[in-house]
Each structure stands twice: as structure tokens, then as C-alpha cells.
Amino acid sequence: MMDLYLQFGYHMKSLCIELIERWGGGTVILSPRDLNPDQLRRAAKEVVDAGGNTHVDPQLYDPRADHKTLQSHEYFPKAYSTDMVTDGASLRRWLQSLQRLNDSARTSSYILPGRYGSQITADWLAYHDRIVDEAAAILRDKPRLATICLSEETLRSEEQVEDILAAAEEWDVAGYYVVAEHPRGKYLVDHPAWLANLLFLCSGLKLHERQVVVGYCNHQMLCLAAAHVDAIASGSWINVRSFSTRRFNQPAVSDISQRAVWYYCPQALSEYKIAFLDFAAQRGILEYIMADPDLGSDYAGVLFAGALPSSTAYDEGLSFRHYLQCLRAQTCATVRSSFRETLDAQYRMLETAEQTLMFLREYGIRGQDRDFADVVDVNRAALNYLEESRGFQLSMQWEHL
Secondary structure (H helix, E strand, O other): OOEEEEEOOOOOHHHHHHHHHHHOOOEEEEOOOOOOHHHHHHHHHHHHHOOOEEEEOOOOOOOOOOOOOHHHOOOOOOOOOOHHHHOHHHHHHHHHHHHHHHHHOOOOOEEOOOOEEOOOOHHHHHHHHHHHHHHHHHOOOOOEEEEEEEOHHHHOOHHHHHHHHHHHOOOOOOEEEEEEEOHHHOOOOOOHHHHHHHHHHHHHHHOOOOEEEEOOOOHHHHHHHHHOOOEEEEOOOHHHOOEOHHHHHOOOHHHOOOOOOEEEEHHHOEEEEHHHHHHHHHHOOHHHHOOOHHHOOOOOHHHHOOOOHHHOOOOHHHHHHHHHHHHHHHHHOOOOOOHHHHHHHHHHHHHHHHHHHHHHHHOOOOOHHHOHHHOHHHHHHHHHHHHHHHHHHHHHHHHHO
16 A cells, blocks of 8 residues: 655644544654744644654755754754764764654654755765765664655656665665655646656665655655555645755745645546636536545535535635545555556546546636646656566566565
8 A cells, every 4th residue: 555644834733633633543744844843842742642653854955954943953954064974973963963853753763864966976875875874873763764855857867866776775774755856846747757767766766675755745646656655745735745945945934825725626636726616616517526425535525515616615724634635545545456457547547537637628627737637648658667667577576565
């Protein structure tokens, strides 16, 4: 099964607690960028008390980042220099402060620091080698996940992906936490080579027979099930569903620039503004946008019970809860008993989305920049590449991954 983790973002604590209780468990990746030390400790306690697990993403993608909440944490460098990693004593002190943070957050695994890889150079690899080696000596009380954070340019390069895979196989870790920058900051990725290489990278990491978690995801990343990824992480706002380093240099509130309320239509793999739901109601096709009740979301029912969707009490909070409930149900159903079955299920999901989108577009219903129509073939192409490049290996080892 591929799981859905909750990627903590701005004002997400109550949402996380509610969903963890609803699901009877789950994992929250806490964000030092959005929680100061006291808030992080309290949020972690509430998650654990609700029956959940916690991880902490150190968010050291740019150790010179100036976000004030990040800098409020003991472990985050106030004046970073390369000596913090090259000098053994400095690196030990750095990791020990990170250990104290994880202890206070009651985490079940460590996420190790990882720098944003604009290019995969010998220096970038050596940086991570040193962190992994020192962490193996100090952070021995729970599993360790190595962070692999990649720029959009890096992920378009097959050669650089191969370099990462070769290095990561030697790391003494239980798994990997992959974070990938979306091309041109787009929410839905329209670059097939980027998505194909992400699938190739994650499947290669998984073939190391270790855990693979991919952070900052939206529903387009359901395709990672074909790489047998263990979990994807997603959250409420767009900046925790699509990774960018910019958010670590800006105040929290300023990142929330898009305040429209969206409705996720799982069968179309698309999101729609409420005005388009009103238009669907006017055209007499609103019922075709309703999520399958089997996905377990009752958060959006109000939209389909009023005279017009815009006249109901559906708001941002319900939108986020509906999205994450549906996405979790979809995520948990993606991995099948074999690679072939999992891949075929992905192709069927894309075909269903394509047919639904064609029908809705005949009536003028569009998701604008969250409409999946333009990326259906991107996902198909990436899955086809995975089948050609890794299909045999995955088929042979699937049940052991």
C-alpha cells in the first residue's frame, strides 16, 4: 500500500488532528518553517495523542535561508558556513541539536538534512555522504531517512539521476525523503521527462529495498504507486503540494496569495472553482462532478444539497479536508499485488479522467490551471517510460519491495 502523509503547512494543526482521528492513525511531517519550537512541540504532542506519528522535515534546503520562524529553532544555522559539515565536531553538534528537536517532537524516524541540488556535483554528493555517515554514529535510536532535494533542471537529467542512485545505494539509511522542484513552479507538471525521471529515481531507490517517501505532492503524484513508493505527502495550501525553495525566505502569511475555494473532482483528477460548479448546476450536470461516496468524503456534500454551490457554507477548510480525504483514499488503493496490475490501474485512472474531462468540457466546465486535461498524456508518457526502463526489475521484485 502507498500511504498519504500530511505535509504540515500554515494553520494546519486542527486539520491534521481531525484527519488523524478520522483515519485511526497516520503520519504528519511537521514544518519548522510554520511552527516555532514551542508550537512544534505542542503540535507533535497533539498528533501523537490523537494516534498519529510524527516526522520533522529540517527544511535545510538552503541553510542560509532567512525565514524568521525557521531561524527560531536551535538547529537552524544563524550564520552558516561549510565548516558546519566539513568539521567533524561542528557536524556532530549540529546533528545533536537536530536530535533534541526530534526528541521534543516525539518523531518515529529522523529526516536528515539535505541541500537543494541545483546540480549533482561531487561537492553536493560529498555533503550528503558526510551527513549520512555522521548521523549513522549519532542518530541511532530510530530509522533515518536521507533527504534528496532536486531542482527541476537536475530532474530533467538522466545522467544526474543515475549519479544520485549510485551514491544513495551506499548510504547507511533506512530510506529516502525525496523532494522535487516543479518545473516553472507549475502546480501540475507538464514536462514528461521530469515526471519520467522522478519515477525512474524513486523506483531505483525502492529497488535498494528501502523506504521511499516523496514530499510536497498533489494528486498528479498518484502515479508514484507504479514505482512502489511507500508514501506521498500532501497538505492544504498549494505550497505544500508543490515544492519551491522560495517559501523558506518569506513570511508565512505572504505565501498564501491564492484564496479561491476549490473543489476536487477525483474522477477527473481536477479541481474546480465554485463558479464553475454553479455553471455545472445551471447546465444540469453537477451530479457528474460529485466524488464517489466510497472515497469517504462527506465534507463536500453541502455543495450538492443547495440551490447553487455558491450559496452553501462550503469554505477553504472543507475544501482542504475534502481534498485530503479523497486523496488518501485514492493513494491507499493505488498499489496492487503486482507491477502489471498497478500499472494497468494507473492507465485506467487516466482513461477515466480523460473521458470525464472531455464530457465536462463539452459543457464548458474547466479547471483552469488545475485542470488535468493538459497533463494526462504527461503521466501516460512517464508511466510508459517506467515500464520500458524498470518494468522487468519491478515485476520480478515487486512482492519484496
